[in-house]
Amino acid sequence: MTSDLNQLRARIFLSCGQSKESNELETARQIAKRLEELGFDPYVAVEEQSLRGLKENIFAQLERSEYFVFVDFKREGLAGTDPEIHRGSVFSHQELAVASFLGVPVIALQEKGIKPDDGILRFLQTNATTFTDRHLLPNVISDRIQSRGWDSRMRNELVLTRDPAENSDAHLRGTPDKGRFFHVSVKNCHSRKTATNCYVYLEKAVRVNPRMEIPLNSVEFKWEGYVLPNAHISARSARRFDAFWIHHDHPNHLQFNFFSDSTAFIPQIQGEGEFDLRYCVVSDNFPISRIDLRLKLSHSLDSTTLQQVGYATAT
DSSP states (O other): OHHHHHTOOOEEEEEEOOOTTTTHHHHHHHHHHHHHHTTOEEEEOOOOOSHHHIIIIIIHHHHHOSEEEEEEOOOSBOTTOSSOOBOOOHHHHHHHHHHHHHTOOEEEEEETTBOTTOGGGGTSOOOOEEESOGGGHHHHHHHHHHHHTOOTTOOSOEEEEOOTTOEEEEEOTTSSOEEEEEEEEEEEOOSSOOEEEEEEEEEEEEETTTTEEOOOOOOOBOBTTOSSSOEEEOTTOEEEEEEEEEETTOTTBEEOOBSOSOGGGSOOOBSSEEEEEEEEEEOSSSOOEEEEEEEEEOSSGGGOEEEEOSOOOBO
């Protein structure tokens, strides 16, 4: 999955008007194209007419975005102003307010003639850049992004990956017996922020054939080489957790390292066959991340495999 990690791009939420009566839509497209050339993944916000649309599209995209570009185009003039002063886009100002609440870094631009420091801009230290020529906006935004040092390879995300070779044999403490441990890697893709208090859970387990869901109780799993359930992951670094381990003398019975004093929390996964497993990682300051795995459990330990199904990202 290394190549997939290398292809992750920082997401920019582009908030700007898209009036059909002017060239705003084409300007938005040109800005998005320039952002893609810089290596970013732009999302051009479309005005939503329903609460569901706001929650599923606008709010969800804002929460996932690493950066926010605010372009305030002129709207109708304000009565009683001479020379005429215009209001900006109400919808874009609302998106700016949400981005500010979420703590997303902002670059702001305002068309000349808009009432200065209007709305939430009055309370934010964004130092909005005034522009007159819309055709120059892509280059102006590009310059601002580079001067601010925005990183196109950064992602506000924990990415879970499974390398089929990430197994290790070790003697069980206090005994001559050996177990094989199967690991999953958790990569912090942020360039500056440490992921704090990360916990691992087995969220779902299903025997494939015949299909049967295995009941689970929520319990914290163990990080590799660490004795507490909650771990920190530094920026641009990774840690691994123990998905499960298998006793060399009992190769078709999964064992788990978890934090509970009750046997009722032990997942009951055994017997030859295929199993779908879903793990998740939660933390104080990152979205929940998940990974789907296919386990092929065999009577021979060397024939047992654990592989990632698809490519998992944060939700």
